[in-house]
Amino acid sequence: MTSDAFYIPYLIPAAILTLAFAIRLPVMIRFWRIDPNVRNVGGLLVLGSGVFYFGRPETLATINRVSGISNFAAPVVYTVLTLFCASCLVMVIHWRGGDPLRVRRTTYVIGLVYCAAVVGLWGTFALADVPVERLRDLDTYYATTPWMREHILLYLLAHTVACVITASVTWTWLRQVAGWLRAGLTLLVVGFLLNIGYDTVKLTAVIARWTGHDLDWLSTYVAPPVASVCAVFVAAGFVLPHAGEALQRLWQDFRQYRSLGAFADELAVVDGSALRLPRRSSLSRRLVQRRTRINDGLLKLQPYLDPEVRRTAFQEAVARSESPARAAATAEAVAVVAAIRSFSKAGAGRSAGSPAPAAPGGDATEVPNLVAVSRALRRSPAVAAFRAREVSYAEPASVGRAGGAGLT
Known part of the structure; x- marks a missing residue:
């Protein structure tokens, strides 16, 4: 040998x-x-x-x-x-x-x-x-x-x-x-x-x-x-x-980062001035930035969130035999889409000289499960159907009435 x-x-x-x-x-x-x-x-x-x-x-x-x-x-x-x-x-x-x-x-x-x-x-x-x-x-x-x-x-x-x-x-x-x-x-x-x-x-x-x-x-x-x-x-x-x-933490961070992509894209119209991280930034840092952007966007949407829209969407999701957790995520996603639509209309009105809406009263609460809401934004048929409608479930009676409602 x-x-x-x-x-x-x-x-x-x-x-x-x-x-x-x-x-x-x-x-x-x-x-x-x-x-x-x-x-x-x-x-x-x-x-x-x-x-x-x-x-x-x-x-x-x-x-x-x-x-x-x-x-x-x-x-x-x-x-x-x-x-x-x-x-x-x-x-x-x-x-x-x-x-x-x-x-x-x-x-x-x-x-x-x-x-x-x-x-x-x-x-x-x-x-x-x-x-x-x-x-x-x-x-x-x-x-x-x-x-x-x-x-x-x-x-x-x-x-x-x-x-x-x-x-x-x-x-x-x-x-x-x-x-x-x-x-x-x-x-x-x-x-x-x-x-x-x-x-x-x-x-x-x-x-x-x-x-x-x-x-x-x-x-x-x-x-x-x-x-x-x-x-x-x-x-x-x-x-x-x-x-x-x-490796398990890295995989979980990667899945969360990808799953939150739909939510971040949805809120881009609300806060388009995102700080760009260096290319070599770690995945955990990118995940923190994405979650921060989403929370900041939701904070800006607080005056436009209508609890009636959320409640109606939740009832319809339960009627379709969705689990309570999934129905809640669907309802939050529909409420966010409706709020973004109201935000865009209000932005157009302000450009014509309308006053900006008042800030919501109280502290805004964070969405309990951002990943679930992000998946609903991308995959839920109810969200897709809501996007296709020309009229939302219920127009807010006034910005001030909806202002105190937070995502729960």
Whole structure:
């Protein structure tokens, strides 16, 4: 197998974990000092990606060459992996919460245990005799070598314990959460279960060596792809809740922005002087501007809104078996169309010297559901029929009488 084939099990998961870190970076910068969970997840993603960056055969060879010590890269990579395990445990401890004193005490114990494991890794490597450089099969090649045997067993044991605890604790939370968080936790459970599978494959190959059998292919060719898949699930598990909620908000904003287009176009005759936003303005900012324009237009229409028009339209919509909510939106839309017609007539009269209408008394109220009214303006047959009529349901007796009526 060529060296290019080994890029896939290492570089792709490293890049995915790095991307996950980059996606969460704005949140980590914002809450780094006040939320330990943010720090834990950030450290976990950095260490996880470091395992794959350092674990590449090419990187291992470089570390060995620079250090001048054969297989010096082994304790380096296994140290990063052990610290990753400690980060997993600290993360679940903080996620579980509880008494702050107990959380700090448990975190301290985890730190001591895994620091001792790191010291053990370097101690056993210093005592081991590993003269032959092995970039892809070190675990099985030196599985029966004194002290290197303990070195390999120590990192596998630390990794297995961390993955078992993390997977079991995360599994217990699945029934307590919902939505994107539940989906993310599910991916994390799968990822850490696959990590347990990785440890099982490695241990099987090592124990086979102890018993005189040869299952080295499990450690050399099966374990790296399994680790790659683990990284994909773990990275997706951490990113999905944050990215999913962001995408959901973006989609909701997009749907609202499009749905309110008919309302904004309808009110353009009332307030045509809209402030144009820069092309790079965010969708949320554009949505706020559109809603503001609609509310400003409705405020100007308040003197022309006739409650009798709304009441008649609502009764007719109910008679057509529309639901109360839909009938209310239809009635509001008809009232707006009638008010715009009155506004246009009054504007023509003022241009001929007529006085402007008096401002409505009291505070104007906002339409409860702008999106529903906007859809009625575009799709409702009742609104289309009203537009086609030459005479409205009821002409306002006077502007002053209708002035106090607001959209409700």
